[in-house]
Amino acid sequence: xxxxxxxxxxxxxxxxxxxxxxxxLEKNPPSLNIDEVSNGYDxxxxxxxxxxxxxxxxxxxxxxxxxxxxxxxxYLLVPSVAVFGLNEFSVRFPSAFxxxxxxxLFYFLFLQISKSKRYALISTILLSISAxxxxxxxxxxxxxxxxFMTMVGIYSLFxxxxxxxxxxxxxSIFLALSVYSYQAxxxxxxxxxxxxxxxxxxxxxxxKRKLTLFIITFLIIIIPFIFSFLFGLDKTRxxxxxxxxxxxxxxxxxxxxxxxxxxxxxxxFTNGTFLLFFYWIRKFLxxxxxxxxxxxxxxxxxxxxxxxxxxxxxxxxxxxxxxxKLLKDPFPNKNLIFIWIFLGLLPASLTQNEQHYxxxxxxxxxxxxxxxxxxxxxxxxxxxxxxxxRFIGISFFSILVVWNxxxxxxxxxxxxxxxxxEDFMGGTKTAVxxxxxxxxxxxxxxxxxxxxxxxxxxxxxxxxxxxxxxNYAPTLYQEELKVGNKSVFRFDKFTIRGIDWGGRSL
Amino acid sequence: xxxxRISNLNKVELWLLxxxxxxxxxxxxxxKYLYPFPSEEILTIYKFxxxxxxxxxxxxxxxxxxxxxxxxxxxxxxxxxxxYSISPWTTYLDVAGSIASLFLLGLLVGFTGIxxxxxxxxxxVMLIFLGFMILLSSSDILKFTIFKNxxxxxxxxxxxxxxxxxxxxxxxxxxxxxxVYILQYFSINxxxxxxxxxxxxxxxxxxxxxxxxxxxxxxxxxxxxGLKSWFSxxxxxxxxxxxxxxxxxxSLVSENSLSMSRLVIFSPVIFYTxxxxxxxxxxxxxxxxxxxxxxxxxxxxxxALVVLxxxxxxxxxxxxxxxxxxxxx
Numbered sequence: 001x002x003x004x005x006x007x008x009x010x011x012x013x014x015x016x017x018x019x020x021x022x023x024x025l026e027k028n029p030p031s032l033n034i035d036e037v038s039n040g041y042d043x044x045x046x047x048x049x050x051x052x053x054x055x056x057x058x059x060x061x062x063x064x065x066x067x068x069x070x071x072x073x074x075y076l077l078v079p080s081v082a083v084f085g086l087n088e089f090s091v092r093f094p095s096a097f098x099x100x101x102x103x104x105l106f107y108f109l110f111l112q113i114s115k116s117k118r119y120a121l122i123s124t125i126l127l128s129i130s131a132x133x134x135x136x137x138x139x140x141x142x143x144x145x146x147x148f149m150t151m152v153g154i155y156s157l158f159x160x161x162x163x164x165x166x167x168x169x170x171x172s173i174f175l176a177l178s179v180y181s182y183q184a185x186x187x188x189x190x191x192x193x194x195x196x197x198x199x200x201x202x203x204x205x206x207x208k209r210k211l212t213l214f215i216i217t218f219l220i221i222i223i224p225f226i227f228s229f230l231f232g233l234d235k236t237r238x239x240x241x242x243x244x245x246x247x248x249x250x251x252x253x254x255x256x257x258x259x260x261x262x263x264x265x266x267x268x269f270t271n272g273t274f275l276l277f278f279y280w281i282r283k284f285l286x287x288x289x290x291x292x293x294x295x296x297x298x299x300x301x302x303x304x305x306x307x308x309x310x311x312x313x314x315x316x317x318x319x320x321x322x323x324x325k326l327l328k329d330p331f332p333n334k335n336l337i338f339i340w341i342f343l344g345l346l347p348a349s350l351t352q353n354e355q356h357y358x359x360x361x362x363x364x365x366x367x368x369x370x371x372x373x374x375x376x377x378x379x380x381x382x383x384x385x386x387x388x389x390r391f392i393g394i395s396f397f398s399i400l401v402v403w404n405x406x407x408x409x410x411x412x413x414x415x416x417x418x419x420x421x422e423d424f425m426g427g428t429k430t431a432v433x434x435x436x437x438x439x440x441x442x443x444x445x446x447x448x449x450x451x452x453x454x455x456x457x458x459x460x461x462x463x464x465x466x467x468x469x470x471n472y473a474p475t476l477y478q479e480e481l482k483v484g485n486k487s488v489f490r491f492d493k494f495t496i497r498g499i500d501w502g503g504r505s506l
Numbered sequence: 507x508x509x510x511r512i513s514n515l516n517k518v519e520l521w522l523l524x525x526x527x528x529x530x531x532x533x534x535x536x537x538k539y540l541y542p543f544p545s546e547e548i549l550t551i552y553k554f555x556x557x558x559x560x561x562x563x564x565x566x567x568x569x570x571x572x573x574x575x576x577x578x579x580x581x582x583x584x585x586x587x588x589x590y591s592i593s594p595w596t597t598y599l600d601v602a603g604s605i606a607s608l609f610l611l612g613l614l615v616g617f618t619g620i621x622x623x624x625x626x627x628x629x630x631v632m633l634i635f636l637g638f639m640i641l642l643s644s645s646d647i648l649k650f651t652i653f654k655n656x657x658x659x660x661x662x663x664x665x666x667x668x669x670x671x672x673x674x675x676x677x678x679x680x681x682x683x684x685x686v687y688i689l690q691y692f693s694i695n696x697x698x699x700x701x702x703x704x705x706x707x708x709x710x711x712x713x714x715x716x717x718x719x720x721x722x723x724x725x726x727x728x729x730x731x732g733l734k735s736w737f738s739x740x741x742x743x744x745x746x747x748x749x750x751x752x753x754x755x756x757s758l759v760s761e762n763s764l765s766m767s768r769l770v771i772f773s774p775v776i777f778y779t780x781x782x783x784x785x786x787x788x789x790x791x792x793x794x795x796x797x798x799x800x801x802x803x804x805x806x807x808x809x810a811l812v813v814l815x816x817x818x819x820x821x822x823x824x825x826x827x828x829x830x831x832x833x834x835x
Contacts, residue, residue, distance in 0.1 A: 253717050255820060274812045281723055282707035289709070290697035295690070305661040306687055313690065316697070406681045414672045415665060 009121060010104050017103045017128040021096040021137040026088035029139055030417040031424040034461050036140040037468040038064045040091040043077030045474035053467070055478040060180070060224055061234045065461060068236040072149065072181040073142035086471050091140035098148040099137025103128050109151055110369055112158045115332045123372030131408050132310040132357060132364055135298055143358045146182030149174050150189065150362060157196060160210055161203045168214040176221035183237055184347040186229075188362050191346070193218070195339050246352035249279050284349035287363075292355040293319075299357065300416040308411050310357055311367065314400045318374030319367075325377050326370065340366045425460065427451075432465045439493060448499040463489060463496050521584045522571060529567050529591030533559040535814070536594075536601050539822050562600035562607040567591045569614035570774050576621050577743075578778065585781035586774060593777075594813060595720030598712045599770050605644045606770045609756075612640030613771060647768050651761040662687050695763040699754050702726055705776055710766045715824050718813050720766060721776065724806030727798060728783025735782035750775050 002010070032040070038053075042062050045053045052074075054063050061068045076094040084090035106127050110120035127133055136143050153175030159167040175193065178185035197204060197211070204211050228234040243249065254272040286292065294309035294316055301307035311319065326334050344363035351359055382393045421427075428451075435445055447462040467477060472492070482491045489496040537559055567587040574583025590596050599607045616637025619630045652658075662684045669678030703709040706726045708717045736747065750772070757769040787799050 252824065253820075255823060274808060275816065278707075278719070278723065278809055278812060282703065282709060282719075285701075285703035285707050286709060289701055289703055290694050294697070295694045304657055305664065306690055313693070316693070403681060403686075406677065407686075410669065410674060410678060410681060414674060414678070415668055418668050 006107075006117065006121065010107055010124070013124055013128040014100060014103050018100045020129070020134050021099045025092050025096055025138060028413065028417060029424050030421045031426045031429055032088055032091060032140070032465075032468070033424045034065060034464060035069075036091050037464045038461070039069070039074050039077060039140055039142075040081065040086055041464060041467045041472075041474075042074050043081045043091075044086045044468075044471070045478070046074070047078050047082055048474045049478065051474070051478060053474060053477060060228055061232070063233075065464075066236070067240060068233045070142055070146075070180050070182050072177055073145040076145060077140070086468060092138060095140055095144040096137050098144050099133060102133070102137075102144075102148055102151065105148070105151055105155065106365060106368075109155045109158075109365065110372070112155060113333045113337070113369065114373070118376055119369070119372050122375050123369045126315070126368050126371050126375070127365075129405065130364070130368060131298060131308050131312065131412070132361075135300070135412075136358065136361060141358065142182040143361050146178055146185050147361050147364065149178035149181045150185050151365060153178055153189070154192070154196075157193075157214075160214060161200055161207070165210055165213060168210040169217060172214045172217035173221065176218050179222050179225055183241075184344075184359055184362050186225075186238070187347040187350075188343050191343050192340070195343070196336070199336055199339070241351045241353075243280055243283065243350050243352055244276065246279070246283075249276065249352075253279060280349060283355075284345055287345050287349060287355050287360055289355070290316075293367075297355060297357055299420070300411055301419045305419075307415075308408055310360075310364070311371065312401075312404045312408065314397070314404045315371045315374075317397075318371045318378050320374065321377040321381075322370035322372070322374030325373055331373075337366050337369065425451075425465070428460070428462060428465045429469060432462065432469045435466070436470050442493065444495055445493050446495045446497060446499060448501075449496055450498060463491065463494065466494055518575075518580065521580075522568065525567050525571060525584065525587045525591050526564055528588065529563045530560070532592055533563040533597050533601050536597050536817055539818055540601065540825065559601045559603075562603075562611060563591070563597075566596070566600070566607065566611055566614060569611075569618055570777065573614065573618060573621065573774075574778055574781065577746075578781070579785070581785050582778060582781035585784050586777035589721065589725070589777040589780055590773065592810070593721050593773070594716065594718035594817075595712055595766065596770060596773055598716055598718070599767060602713060604767055604770070606647050606756075606767045609641060609644040609647050610771045610773070612637050612642075612644060614774070615640060647756050647771070650759045652759045652763060654761045655763075658688065658691055691763075692758070695758060696754070698764050699757065699769070699772075702729075704764065704769075705729075710764060712766050716821060717824070718816060718821070719809070720773075721780070722806050722809045722813070724802040724804075724809060725780045725783075727802045728787055729776065729780045730783065731786050732779035732781065732783030735786065736779060 039062075042052045042064060045051060046058070051057050052059050052062050052064075056063070060071055062071060062074055073094065077091065080090045080093045084093060103124060107120050107124040110123045111117065114120055114123075136147070153171050153173075156167050156171035156174060160171050175185075175189050178189050225234065254275050290309075291297070292309060293311050294313050296303070296305070296307040297310040298308045325331065326337065331337075341363050344366070345360055347362075348356060348359035378397070382390045385393065435447075439445065447466075449460040449462060451460045466472065477491065480491050482489065567590040570590050571583040571587035574580075574586045576583075596607070614637075616634050619633030619635075619637060665682055665687070666678070669675055669682055672678070698704055705720050706723045706729075708719050712718060712720060736743075739747075753772040753775065754769070756771065757763060757765045760768050787795055
């Protein structure tokens with residue numbers, strides 16, 4: 001039971017959280033990116049035909065842009081698209097909604113883990129204003145769905161230890177759904193369940209029937225995924241982004257081409273396998289770098305400049321204090337907190353490229369909880385000081401918080417739309433709407449997928465934007481003869497291919 | 507004249523011999539693969555030559571051992587000196603005749619003079635003077651070059667420009683200004699000096715090209731355990747611990763902060779910390795400690811072999827590819 005006071009605070013936080021997640025949702029991020037339009041059109045196609053854009057009946061993984069996306073988010077989009085139509089708001093609505101709903105959910109999860117209302121409330125306040133959580137809530141990607149399902153599942157898992165049988169059922173369903181929601185839980189969830197059972201075996205061994213119900217239901221639900229992963233195309237995305245494909249590793253560290261040219265004198269030590277292992281360690285530890293945590297982790301600005309980290313700068317002292325408290329003092333479930341962070345970073349560190357805020361999202365709850373613990377410790381320290389020092393400490397911290405929130409607001413609303421517009425395919429909508437307005441005046445309309453200042457490195461899929469903004473009939477698109485190969489693609493009056501611009505640069 | 511025989515050496519002298527031989531061998535190994543690249547291709551700061559590896563490789567670990575033995579214990583001193591001798595971080599800089607290694611030598615010589623050894627006052631004063639002279643000759647590493655970083659200036663200008671064109675220009679003037687940016691940049695870089703990735707993974711390439719880790723990853727575990735020892739020594743060595751923080755400053759104020767070259771003057775502190783940790787692990791018979799010790803020992807041996815093969819086969823290719831375009835000062 002929650003008290004009236006806690007209830008009112010939570011209501012206020014939901015309001016604040018809702019505002020930061022919903023206001024201007026269709027305008028910021030500045031444009032729909034390729035995954036968002038593809039998700040939106042797949043949902044539209046399911047709504048109209050029960051098939052995805054490629055004509056597959058209610059698929060368990062969506063071919064989408066060739067990366068075979070997990071299905072839960074796209075199915076969640078279907079009612080949203082049905083209610084709001086196919087537009088920016090409907091594509092982002094489920095993420096924003098689940099993001100807002102996470103606020104009370106996380107309170108109960110934090111309470112379950114920390115066994116303290118104070119820690120839970122402070123951490124929930126931090127969650128409601130977390131730039132990391134707000135940003136992920138405002139994009140029509142599958143990250144937020146995955147996080148939400150995982151958290152509901154873990155909360156139910158905790159309740160299963162002491163509660164009724166239906167918590168076991170809920171835990172198995174939501175944790176299994178997390179596997180169908182986004183890539184990271186596919187590794188995180190099974191390992192987390194194993195560790196959870198190991199850590200709480202003393203509690204669980206007396207509830208074997210509930211544990212059996214949980215395990216069997218979980219396995220039954222994920223069997224199709226296992227089958228598809230082993231024998232189907234579900235592993236495509238994992239293969240595409242696996243650490244062995246990392247450009248820095250291949251080009252600068254292992255020199256993969258050179259491995260075949262007489263570098264086998266020490267054999268196993270030169271063949272790159274061990275180098276890869278130590279490279280993985282490097283990638284794992286890089287997620288604990290302050291640059292990622294506090295400076296530029298959210299990639300809202302161009303690389304090499306300043307920006308926003310996955311945590312605010314004002315969280316540096318609380319985060320350190322929270323860590324110290326966890327390491328030094330007894331704290332409920334503290335082993336689980338560290339295991340959670342380790343497992344949460346595992347999938348992210350096994351992928352290519354630099355640290356990624358989306359792939360490491362599963363650590364967000366624990367990182368925020370540690371900050372929350374630190375905030376409480378910080379104020380406990382201040383309380384033990386003389387009043388003048390207490391006043392100075394509180395004033396300084398308050399100014400830092402206000403400054404940091406304003407700074408984050410400016411990054412979000414001014415710098416991000418300018419500096420990352422190209423990555424979100426800014427301008428494509430305008431071009432597509434123009435083309436649709438003038439479609440009848442031409443026999444053939446050619447789109448060059450190479451675009452922007454950074455082109456040709458930015459992948460562009462104008463066909464998806466045409467489908468999305470024209471609400472192109474899915475039945476027609478599924479049945480239409482699409483002439484094309486890798487470099488040319490045609491449907492209706494549209495041709496997507498490179499254009500020889502006669503040496504003129506775009 | 508008395509002939510020196512191995513059998514006549516005492517325990518300390520034997521360890522000294524081992525450390526020095528290891529140090530020189532590893533540096534010679536690195537030099538073997540890097541020396542073929544003509545030094546004129548490198549900016550004048552680094553010259554792959556013999557004096558650097560002999561002088562630094564011989565004297566620095568020796569002094570680390572002597573200081574460690576005097577302040578902490580023989581075991582901690584030996585481990586720290588051994589770590590210096592096998593660390594790719596110090597080895598690359600020694601072999602390159604880095605000015606930072608010279609500065610470290612000055613610090614170690616001067617500090618040895620300050621310590622209360624049972625030597626004559628004249629000897630100690632001479633050491634302090636020598637240390638001071640070495641520091642003076644290598645004081646370039648203390649230069650405040652952070653404002654030469656074009657990246658920060660460009661960032662500030664770009665952000666200010668974007669803000670002025672927006673409807674939040676006034677708010678931007680208060681919340682975003684050059685002082686705020688520089689403070690933020692400073693704070694983050696300061697914190698980077700305290701993260702494990704900096705010391706135990708090649709997050710920042712040594713000398714701008716090497717993918718060898720500054721210190722082998724397996725030593726992270728004893729390092730963490732060793733950190734606890736520092737806290738218990740706080741009362742005894744509080745002043746020293748405070749002064750240690752000053753050793754970060756040259757790296758912090760460098761143009762490309764953080765600078766692994768400048769940070770090498772802090773390396774003995776890391777080595778002593780690991781020394782504490784190794785000592786603790788070896789004397790704690792707890793089963794988890796033994797298990798962890800074995801795991802990390804395997805990791806250390808494995809990574810040492812990987813690093814040795816990498817130096818032989820890949821590092822020369824990296825140098826050849828990059829031709830030292832960016833030295834990590």
